[in-house]
Amino acid sequence: MHLTLPTWLTLARIAMVPVFVAAFFLPVESANVICTALFAAAAITDWLDGWLARRLGQTSDFGAFLDPVADKLMVAAALVLLVEADPTPWIGVPAVVIIGREIAISALREWMAQIGSRATVAVSAVGKVKTALQMLALLLLLYHEPLWGLPTRTLGIVALVIAAVLTLWSMLVYLAAAWRVLNK
Known part of the structure; x- marks a missing residue:
């Protein structure tokens, strides 16, 4: 299977989830800024990978499957962390x-x-x-x-x-x- 730029962006979003979770627990004053920036980057990347897939004609069944998984992982992680805090x-x-x-x-x-x-x-x-x-x-x-x-x-x-x-x-x-x- 050939991975397209939009799919790579989606995979990067999934890879950001553990980084986001680790950043949430950083013992530094700016941990909230780092987490907010990572979450914002994930949200922007979510929009960007969909836009690029349509614009470049690189939509795929794998990308259509993976994109909502990436979204749900990041949102669920954020919600769980916020409830914990x-x-x-x-x-x-x-x-x-x-x-x-x-x-x-x-x-x-x-x-x-x-x-x-x-x-x-x-x-x-x-x-x-x-x-x-x-x-x-x-x-x-x-x-x-x-x-x-x-x-x-x-x-x-x-x-x-x-x-x-x-x-x-x-x-x-x-x-x-x-x-x-x-x-x-």
């Missing part, structure tokens, strides 16, 4: 909702692919908004220090809770689409 319901409950939804929708997509209806559970507009808000929330929570007078932790929690609500909404959209196919 700040075990409050405002972070813990959205973390469980987001990780649980990702597991459920991944299983649903796999099942729908097996019955030939994978397109039924393609990414929706709500899912894209949820993802953008989730990334913003995680960046704010990872940084967690006031920035230009803004309370990043508070803003991050609000964004994370809204992202969790959108997560449930997008899951219902996927389940409704799958239900229509299954009831034919």
